[in-house]
Amino acid sequence: MNNNVIVIGGGPCGLEASAQLHKMGYNVILIEKDDHLGGHLAKWDRLFPEGIPAKELLDQLTGNINGVKYFLKTEVKSINLLDKEYNVILSNGITILAQAVLMASGFDLFPAQKKEEYGYGIYDHVITNADLENYFKTGKDCRIKQNPQRIGFVHCVGSRDEKAGNRYCSKVCCATAVKQACEVKEAFPDAQVYCFYMDLRMFGRGYEDLYLKAQRDCGVRFIRGRVSEVAEDLNKQLVVKAEDTLSGKPIKVTLDLLVLMSGMTNCSAGTRIAEMLSLKRDEDGFFTCKDTIFSLQESDKSGVFYAGACTGPKTLPDTLHEARAAALAINNYIKNKE
Amino acid sequence: MIYEGKQKIWSDYQKDIPDDHYFYVRSCIRQSFFPASEQVFLDITRNRLKKDFFETEHHTTCGGIAYHSDAIPQETAMTIIARQFALMNKYGYENYVCSCITSFGLYTETLETWREFPELEAKIKEKLWESCKLEFAKPKYLAHASDIIYKFRNQIAQQAKFKLINKKTGEPLRVVEHIGCHYAKMFPSKGFGGAEYPYVLAGMIEAWGGEVIDYPERRHCCGFGFRQYLVQSNRGYSLSNTHKKFESMEPFKPDMIITNCPGCxxxxxxxxxxxxxxxxxxxxxxxxxxPVFTYEEVAGLVLGYDPWDLGLQVHQVSVEPLLDKMGIPYDPAKKYQGVNGKDLGRPELPSCPGL
Structure with missing residues (x-):
């Protein structure tokens, strides 16, 4: 019996799980559809709550996969169970027989243009959280003026939104928005920054401190209410209408930049592979775990495991914990098979 | 403004419209406010585009105003609508087109409700039989009349005698388009361009040479809003809504406004x-x-109809400055003459002094 394990997805979850499985002695084959490892982490600048550079974590994760075989720009063409092993055919022509498959396919960012009223892709100065991270990383984005004076953040874009078809919370956007609000204040000290939120779900250790910093040190104004619509005036400034539910009044502000906090949806490339295996998905589109407390890493198919955001939005620490838990679950599964 | 972004959204919200053979129903309030618009629509579709548009004097109001004012329950409105469909069946038509936006919204709401709750459709069939001894089949296709003009906008442009262009400067006229709320805000997929960036009027403006203005309060209510006006004590809200829109569009220096709703x-x-x-x-x-126009009036101007045959003399804001910009000839002496030269009387305070 071979000791091959296939890991699908080369983001932080796939990297950490691969490293752990490799340490356990398995022959790990990591499949990544993009031309680089790291997933969304590779596009991010700094991480909440302390502002650790994303690159530091990525370097650590990629440094730990020495010995792991990985294929970039590669997709799974077909996957099926042959007796007790999974037969996986890749787009590069290679066929692998594996004892177990780990879905670490992660998430897609909710396409902000679906919330048409916010004007992403329509108005010149509307960007997403991912665009802003890219700006922090590269210093380039023609949609961001040289010295924006008024900047707004819209929380829950495509999350907790029945109209968008996503009732769930994306979990990381609140902390990301507060982090980014502090960062834009550092980048543009003269700017007035607004956050339009429903609830602030600052549940993690250090998150509440970040929220206090944003208010106390950065002067970010938090407005509890949803943005109803965005338009552009004659000066190409954004006219944003919202409701301030604490004062019970509609408000209208003119901004130089609006950042939409796009939430998470299950990765479309991952769901395509899951369809080949007839894996179950919940109403929210994410994969269904064997149970929601004890066996989070197991799927309804023997030998197929989950880790990370493919079973619902997660923070990076949660994702890394799941990667390790999945490695352990796979190890137990293969040992029991033997 | 990223025009390609809008084009992407417009391409997402398209619908197929049958080419021909429609059962046409008029609007109860448009016939009072803009009586020539519906006649011009029929003239354009029948005589310029050579299409079959049938109407009968036996149809009634759709009940929309009463329904949205809580004066009649939904089932009553649905039974009125069922009777209209029965008339359409009687005359052998399957495509239904209405002049009014509120009607379009109500017909759409009714058809969607019946789709979701077939037992309600069965109940309305019984009610129609009890009250009128009629049976009905749902239309195969439901359109708003502005959908039809949108569909044939390029044919109209080919026959155009005038364009939405300032004849003196050669510049496109700057046009505000205002869509009735009931066109797509309730069911975005039922309107060309969806609810946020509707294309039905913008498409006509572009095809006829004008430039669409996107101003901050573009989506805001015209001021009608049913209860804002129908309840007399609320009329301040109606006026303040309209005021807000004009304050917002003013810096963009619009030459004209085009609408597709009776109230707007x-x-x-x-x-x-x-x-x-x-x-x-x-x-x-x-x-x-x-000046504010219905889309039929603008189509009529583009096609070279006499402005006074389009009923433009019943507008509050005088249209002559716009006619002059487009280079459309008109006889000032005939402005207040009705059929057979009948004197319609003159406004005490015309908005253009001397007209």
């Missing part, structure tokens, strides 16, 4: 006079106001 052109037109009286402020070039 009425309120955007009439309230300009009231704002002028109350605030002493008149919008538009030279303080003559911003």
């Amino acid at each position: 052109p009425y309120f955007l037109d009439r309230w300009q006079y009231v704002i002028s009286e109350m605030e002493g402020k008149t919008y538009g070039q030279d303080g003559h106001g911003i």
Whole structure:
């Protein structure tokens, strides 16, 4: 019996799980559809709550996969169970027989243009959280003026939104928005920054401190209410209408930049592979775990495991914990098979 | 503004419209406010585009105003609608087109409700039989009349005698398009361009040479809003809504406004006079106001109809400055003459002094 394990997805979850499985002695084959490892982490600048550079974590994760075989720009063409092993055919022509498959396919960012009223892709100065991270990383984005004076953040874009078809919370956007609000204040000290939120779900250790910093040190104004619509005036400034539910009044502000906090949806490339295996998905589109407390890493198919955001939005620490838990679950599964 | 972004959204919200053979129903309030618009629509579709558009004097109101004012329950409105469909069946048509936006919204709401709750459709069939001894089948296709003009906008452009272009400067006229709320805000997929960036009027403006203005309060209510006006004590809200829109569009210097709803052109037109009286402020070039048109009136102007045959003399804001810009000839002496030269009387306070 071979000791091959296939890991699908080369983001932080796939990297950490691969490293752990490799340490356990398995022959790990990591499949990544993009031309680089790291997933969304590779596009991010700094991480909440302390502002650790994303690159530091990525370097650590990629440094730990020495010995792991990985294929970039590669997709799974077909996957099926042959007796007790999974037969996986890749787009590069290679066929692998594996004892177990780990879905670490992660998430897609909710396409902000679906919330048409916010004007992403329509108005010149509307960007997403991912665009802003890219700006922090590269210093380039023609949609961001040289010295924006008024900047707004819209929380829950495509999350907790029945109209968008996503009732769930994306979990990381609140902390990301507060982090980014502090960062834009550092980048543009003269700017007035607004956050339009429903609830602030600052549940993690250090998150509440970040929220206090944003208010106390950065002067970010938090407005509890949803943005109803965005338009552009004659000066190409954004006219944003919202409701301030604490004062019970509609408000209208003119901004130089609006950042939409796009939430998470299950990765479309991952769901395509899951369809080949007839894996179950919940109403929210994410994969269904064997149970929601004890066996989070197991799927309804023997030998197929989950880790990370493919079973619902997660923070990076949660994702890394799941990667390790999945490695352990796979190890137990293969040992029991033997 | 990223035009390609809008084009992407417009391409997402398209619908197929049958080419021909429609059962046409008029609007109860448009016949009072803009009586020539519906006649011009029929003339354009029948005589310019050579299409089959049938109407009968036996149809009634859809009940929309009463329904949205809580004067009649939904089932009553549905039974009225069922009777209209029965008439359509009787005359052998399957495509239904209505002049009114409120009707379009109500027909759409009714068909969607029946789709979701077939037992309600069965109940309405019983009610129609009890009350009128009629049976009905649902239309195969439901359109708003502006959908039809949108569909044939390029054919109209080919026959155009005038364009939405300032004849003196050669520049496109700057046009505000205002869509009735019930066109796509309830069911975005039922309207060309969806709810946020509707294309039905923008497409006509582009095809006929004009430039669409996207101003901050573009999506805001015209001021009608049913209860804002129908309840007399609320009329301040109606006026303040219209005022908000004009304040927002003013910096963009619009030459004209085009609408596709019965209420919108009425309120955007009439309230300009009231704002002028109350605030002493008149919008538009030279303080003559911003003329407001139905899409049929604009199609008629483009095709070379006589402005007074289009009923433009019943507008509050005088249209002559716009006609002059487009280079459309008109006889001032005939402005207030009705059929067979009948004197219609003159307004005491015309918005263009001397007209």
